[in-house]
Amino acid sequence: MAEKKASVWTSISFWRRSAAWVTGFATILLIWLTFDTISQIRMGTDEELAKGIKRRIPAPTVINYKIGYKYDEKRGLEVPVIGPEKNPLFGKELSPKEAKNLLHLGKLTEQAKNCMDCHTLLGNGAYYAPDLTKAWLDPMWAKGGPMQAMTGKNSKEEAMVEFLMHPDKYPTHARMMPNLGITEKEAKGLVAFLKHMSSIDTNGFPRGFSKTIKDYETGGTYAK
Amino acid sequence: MLSSIKNSAAVSPSKQLAMMYFRVAIVLFGAQLLMGLIAGLQFLYPSFLYEIFDFSVARMVHINALVVWMLYAMIGSTYLMLPDETGIDKPVAIGLGKLAFWVLTAAVAVVVLVFIFIQVGPGKESSIWFINEGREYLEAPRWADIGIVVVVLIFYANVFFTYMKGKKTGIMTVMVANLMALAGLYLAGMFFTDNISIDQYWWWWVIHLWVEATWEVFVGTLAAYALIKVIDAKREIVEMWLWIEVLMLFGSGILGLGHHYFWIGTPEYWWEIGALFSALEPVPLVAMFVHVLYDWGKEQGHADAHGKGSAIKNGPTMAWITINAFGNFLGAGIWGFFHTLPQVNIYTHGSQFTAAHGHLAFFGAYATILIGMMYLGIQQVYGIERMKTTFKGKMAIFLITFGVLGMTVALTIAGYEQVLVERAELGAGWQAFFTAQNLPWYIQAQTWREIMGVVTFVGFIYLVLDLLTIGKVAQESKE
Amino acid sequence: MLFETCTDVACNNIFAWLNQGPLTLTIVLHTIIILPMFWIYFSEKKKLNGDK
Numbered sequence: 001m002a003e004k005k006a007s008v009w010t011s012i013s014f015w016r017r018s019a020a021w022v023t024g025f026a027t028i029l030l031i032w033l034t035f036d037t038i039s040q041i042r043m044g045t046d047e048e049l050a051k052g053i054k055r056r057i058p059a060p061t062v063i064n065y066k067i068g069y070k071y072d073e074k075r076g077l078e079v080p081v082i083g084p085e086k087n088p089l090f091g092k093e094l095s096p097k098e099a100k101n102l103l104h105l106g107k108l109t110e111q112a113k114n115c116m117d118c119h120t121l122l123g124n125g126a127y128y129a130p131d132l133t134k135a136w137l138d139p140m141w142a143k144g145g146p147m148q149a150m151t152g153k154n155s156k157e158e159a160m161v162e163f164l165m166h167p168d169k170y171p172t173h174a175r176m177m178p179n180l181g182i183t184e185k186e187a188k189g190l191v192a193f194l195k196h197m198s199s200i201d202t203n204g205f206p207r208g209f210s211k212t213i214k215d216y217e218t219g220g221t222y223a224k
Numbered sequence: 225m226l227s228s229i230k231n232s233a234a235v236s237p238s239k240q241l242a243m244m245y246f247r248v249a250i251v252l253f254g255a256q257l258l259m260g261l262i263a264g265l266q267f268l269y270p271s272f273l274y275e276i277f278d279f280s281v282a283r284m285v286h287i288n289a290l291v292v293w294m295l296y297a298m299i300g301s302t303y304l305m306l307p308d309e310t311g312i313d314k315p316v317a318i319g320l321g322k323l324a325f326w327v328l329t330a331a332v333a334v335v336v337l338v339f340i341f342i343q344v345g346p347g348k349e350s351s352i353w354f355i356n357e358g359r360e361y362l363e364a365p366r367w368a369d370i371g372i373v374v375v376v377l378i379f380y381a382n383v384f385f386t387y388m389k390g391k392k393t394g395i396m397t398v399m400v401a402n403l404m405a406l407a408g409l410y411l412a413g414m415f416f417t418d419n420i421s422i423d424q425y426w427w428w429w430v431i432h433l434w435v436e437a438t439w440e441v442f443v444g445t446l447a448a449y450a451l452i453k454v455i456d457a458k459r460e461i462v463e464m465w466l467w468i469e470v471l472m473l474f475g476s477g478i479l480g481l482g483h484h485y486f487w488i489g490t491p492e493y494w495w496e497i498g499a500l501f502s503a504l505e506p507v508p509l510v511a512m513f514v515h516v517l518y519d520w521g522k523e524q525g526h527a528d529a530h531g532k533g534s535a536i537k538n539g540p541t542m543a544w545i546t547i548n549a550f551g552n553f554l555g556a557g558i559w560g561f562f563h564t565l566p567q568v569n570i571y572t573h574g575s576q577f578t579a580a581h582g583h584l585a586f587f588g589a590y591a592t593i594l595i596g597m598m599y600l601g602i603q604q605v606y607g608i609e610r611m612k613t614t615f616k617g618k619m620a621i622f623l624i625t626f627g628v629l630g631m632t633v634a635l636t637i638a639g640y641e642q643v644l645v646e647r648a649e650l651g652a653g654w655q656a657f658f659t660a661q662n663l664p665w666y667i668q669a670q671t672w673r674e675i676m677g678v679v680t681f682v683g684f685i686y687l688v689l690d691l692l693t694i695g696k697v698a699q700e701s702k703e
Numbered sequence: 704m705l706f707e708t709c710t711d712v713a714c715n716n717i718f719a720w721l722n723q724g725p726l727t728l729t730i731v732l733h734t735i736i737i738l739p740m741f742w743i744y745f746s747e748k749k750k751l752n753g754d755k
Contacts, residue, residue: 015467109347111358123574205487210653
């Protein structure tokens with residue numbers, strides 16, 4: 001008590017050293033986490049799909065399979081259910097290479113057409129148009145749904161291709177999608193991209209996806 | 225602001241270059257607001273400019289003008305403080321720095337023209353290289369990415385070698401280290417992958433580690449420098465605060481990145497990391513807030529004790545810094561915390577909630593202090609001893625702040641409605657989305673957002689008029 | 704239940720292993736970050752006292 005000592009709390013060098021330590025260590029942790037995460041979110045292989053081994057991001061050939069989205073009791077959220085039944089896109093099973101090329105075209109088109117500045121993908125993007133994360137599973141496109149009837153097509157993928165090529169011809173809402181000059185090939189790529197995206201394990205986002213669709217069909221509260 | 229270069233032979237070349245950057249920044253700010261008004265109107269009247277200038281185009285230019293005007297103002301602010309902090313009037317390669325300015329401005333002009341007139345390309349690599357990369361905020365095509373990297377390297381080299389040659393203050397040390405991280409991070413967003421999860425993983429490295437880490441530290445350094453200039457705050461105190469802010473901002477912000485990795489295909493362990501680290505992100509913002517008000521009070525106390533009147537040498541700068549302290553805490557801190565926990569975020573992710581947070585955070589944390597730095601620049605190049613806030617300046621402060629707050633509240637209400645109806649009640653499908661968008665409460669909120677957008681724009685006009693005239697007026701009244 | 708085994712897609716990594724219950728992973732990380740600051744504190748204190 002004899003002499004008043006300067007406090008560490010007002011010492012610049014204490015804060016500088018602490019800042020350097022915390023910043024450095026947080027950065028190292030982030031890099032470590034990144035290595036771990038990237039190894040988990042690499043696309044799986046076709047063999048893994050065939051054997052039913054779960055990957056967060058399945059191989060492009062997932063577009064050959066039937067995809068669902070079901071509540072998982074243990075995890076407390078919805079997870080994608082892949083196969084084992086096949087449901088090839090456009091009725092034709094693709095080789096790993098063909099599937100990869102189609103997905104590549106789809107992803108390129110998604111970027112070149114700037115989808116993300118109206119829609120959200122995995123919840124990121126703009127909020128002017130519906131989220132596309134699970135668009136492949138949206139009841140709007142299902143058998144007996146309004147989009148197949150409107151486009152006069154008999155399958156989800158054909159209806160999607162038709163809509164993507166001429167969105168201005170199908171007035172779905174006052175807020176219509178513009179015609180972006182998407183070719184048939186590009187549209188097929190986009191459909192492959194959307195189907196692949198719906199198979200990604202998003203930890204249950206979006207939650208309760210289209211759970212009330214039965215209400216529309218049965219004339220429930222919001223039935224049109 | 226326009227004539228500031230002609231009549232200022234005595235002003236350091238670094239500060240002249242700063243003013244050049246500020247001028248482009250304010251033009252781009254105006255472009256940002258105009259695009260926002262168009263996009264907002266399209267929510268209410270979807271047929272407005274349909275297939276001529278679609279929402280996606282307006283929105284793309286809206287957010288890119290935002291990022292670019294802020295980068296311009298940040299580069300400008302750095303050149304502004306460089307001579308004062310290093311004691312060197314002329315950066316080592318000022319000629320190259322000026323060339324870089326013109327190259328960057330030409331590149332930005334070309335990118336914007338391509339965005340506006342070409343808009344989208346075919347699904348080929350060439351579109352990514354020359355038209356549009358299609359990744360929110362990072363839409364700039366690849367050629368521009370590379371150009372930006374080169375220009376930023378020139379800027380960084382200029383700052384770095386000037387720093388090495390001159391005085392090494394704490395403020396400048398933080399600035400130089402932080403700028404390196406800021407510039408380097410851009411590289412993480414420059415490649416193409418078919419894997420949307422990996423795509424968004426690295427995309428967030430750029431976006432998050434910019435706006436929630438390096439940009440925030442940048443704001444801390446600007447506030448430190450400005451407080452010394454505007455109210456004569458003591459350097460030791462300001463620098464101590466700066467290190468505390470670096471500690472807390474990077475400590476929470478770097479791993480706070482996890483809150484973007486909840487739903488993009490990444491493992492579940494990010495829930496915890498993202499939740500708790502990002503929940504701490506508001507803490508440094510409280511600290512910055514306390515620090516600004518504390519120093520202001522302290523210096524005013526000193527001035528009063530010596531009968532010196534106001535301690536503030538630059539009224540508008542101090543006002544904008546104070547709004548920054550509030551706005552950063554409110555917009556980035558509170559509005560961010562609203563939806564940062566995964567338990568909430570699973571419903572709010574990708575809704576108007578995000579838009580509400582984005583508007584107040586970008587304004588509160590960045591726009592405010594950068595406008596403050598523009599006023600500081602004007603004061604310095606005109607050689608004004610004490611600069612008072614004019615009527616136009618006050619109108620700008622009031623209308624812009626009120627307008628952005630109004631937009632934020634409106635978007636928050638829209639987001640609340642969207643989250644409960646579209647997400648919780650109906651489950652996020654196509655029908656659910658449009659059912660929520662059609663509800664009267666949602667449309668009312670979007671209407672208010674547009675009205676408040678107009679208020680903000682009127683405030684912006686006052687701001688431009690004030691920036692153009694305040695220097696001259698103050699100089700004339702001195703003579 | 705307070706502690707539950709990992710339910711994630713992949714559990715064979717250190718971060719998933721540490722993530723075994725409410726906030727376990729994040730508390731561990733925070734602790735590792737904070738602890739060395741005590742050492743920094745005391746070493747600074749020693750330096751300050753030594754100057755006197």
